[in-house]
Amino acid sequence: MIKKKIIIIDGSSLIQKRGTSAYVHSLISGLSKINISSKISIIVFVPFNCKLSFSLKNNIKIIKKPFVNKIIWDLILLPLYCWFAGGSLLHYTENTGGSLLPRLMGIKVLLTIHDVSFLKPFRLVSNPSSLKQWIGLFYRKLFINNIAKNSTIIFTVSKFAKKDIVKELRLPSKKIRVTNNCLSQKFLLPRTCLQEKKILLVTGSSNQKNFNFTLQCLKNIKNILKDWKIIVVGIRGKNSKFIRYIGEIDRDDLIKYYDQASIMIMPSLYESFSIPLIEGLSRGLFIISSNKGAAPEIIKNFGLLYNPTSCEELKKNLIHALNKNKFLKKSNKHKAKIYASLYTDKKLAKVTYNNYNSIID
Numbered sequence: 001m002i003k004k005k006i007i008i009i010d011g012s013s014l015i016q017k018r019g020t021s022a023y024v025h026s027l028i029s030g031l032s033k034i035n036i037s038s039k040i041s042i043i044v045f046v047p048f049n050c051k052l053s054f055s056l057k058n059n060i061k062i063i064k065k066p067f068v069n070k071i072i073w074d075l076i077l078l079p080l081y082c083w084f085a086g087g088s089l090l091h092y093t094e095n096t097g098g099s100l101l102p103r104l105m106g107i108k109v110l111l112t113i114h115d116v117s118f119l120k121p122f123r124l125v126s127n128p129s130s131l132k133q134w135i136g137l138f139y140r141k142l143f144i145n146n147i148a149k150n151s152t153i154i155f156t157v158s159k160f161a162k163k164d165i166v167k168e169l170r171l172p173s174k175k176i177r178v179t180n181n182c183l184s185q186k187f188l189l190p191r192t193c194l195q196e197k198k199i200l201l202v203t204g205s206s207n208q209k210n211f212n213f214t215l216q217c218l219k220n221i222k223n224i225l226k227d228w229k230i231i232v233v234g235i236r237g238k239n240s241k242f243i244r245y246i247g248e249i250d251r252d253d254l255i256k257y258y259d260q261a262s263i264m265i266m267p268s269l270y271e272s273f274s275i276p277l278i279e280g281l282s283r284g285l286f287i288i289s290s291n292k293g294a295a296p297e298i299i300k301n302f303g304l305l306y307n308p309t310s311c312e313e314l315k316k317n318l319i320h321a322l323n324k325n326k327f328l329k330k331s332n333k334h335k336a337k338i339y340a341s342l343y344t345d346k347k348l349a350k351v352t353y354n355n356y357n358s359i360i361d
Contacts, residue, residue: 004039006088007087011050015047022184024044024094028044028054029345042060043063047073063085070139076098079107088108092111092147095118096139096147098147111153111154113154115164124208126206153175154177157273180347182344182348186255187255195260198261202280213308224315229241262286266280267290268292271292282341284337288321290305
């Protein structure tokens with residue numbers, strides 16, 4: 001009887017609502033849709049407090065384990081869980097991981113680096129606002145070079161992110177494989193309502209999201225927007241007739257806000273992918289996007305690009321959008337939806353699994 005080879009995936013980010021959580025969720029979902037050799041078992045270790053609902057194959061399991069904090073999980077607990085499970089390959093999925101214990105145990109390590117924003121100056125990304133965030137920042141900065149150097153393969157989410165990682169960590173380009181983030185299949189379902197005179201921002205509070213500057217730009221042109229309303233998802237604030245804050249919500253609950261809107265603005269100074277861009281395209285929104293980071297790579301010719309530090313350029317593109325707002329031609333909407341639908345969990349899983357196989361073999 002041939003002994004199965006066991007691959008371990010880090011599922012610790014599934015307790016959060018951030019982009020890394022969406023990546024891991026999509027990877028597991030995609031793996032359950034592709035053909036996996038009967039000689040391979042995949043185990044995803046997650047913290048006890050994860051609430052999950054997956055339809056899994058027999059050779060894919062999710063196992064809940066004690067979780068103290070991210071640092072102890074990465075450096076000690078996950079390698080031990082991997083070793084006791086008989087794992088030969090450990091995939092860290094959230095920018096960092098441990099290399100010492102896996103090396104001592106003879107376990108090969110893979111790492112997904114979503115971005116290297118934590119290596120950027122604070123004028124681009126915000127200062128940590130709590131002791132926990134400061135500890136997390138120093139942890140990532142301290143261990144990223146070591147884990148990156150000792151990983152057999154590094155995955156990242158875009159060509160831009162790959163170039164950025166090569167630049168910041170001085171790694172060979174051939175070691176890094178691009179596996180794009182993907183679109184939740186719920187975004188491919190029919191629209192839930194008619195589009196209204198609403199402009200959507202799916203954002204955050206970090207400096208790199210560039211929200212405060214963008215909001216001021218929008219306030220300066222209220223006379224142009226007239227009866228339009230700004231909808232902000234991802235942060236909280238004071239509501240008014242002009243702007244409504246939704247706060248942080250589950251990604252799948254976002255669909256109704258995309259469907260209510262007609263225009264979407266993505267003003268970030270730095271994005272390694274930007275899932276909201278493909279979500280907006282999938283729901284037929286007119287996209288006005290920053291020309292920084294991975295945005296031009298992701299949006300291609302399905303939206304307008306502008307310098308996110310220029311109110312004048314944002315104004316010019318909004319005027320263009322308002323004039324065209326009857327809105328996108330149906331043919332363009334259809335092409336944009338087809339393009340967005342190519343970012344599938346199955347595609348993410350196939351590329352990742354093929355790399356697993358290349359290492360195991």
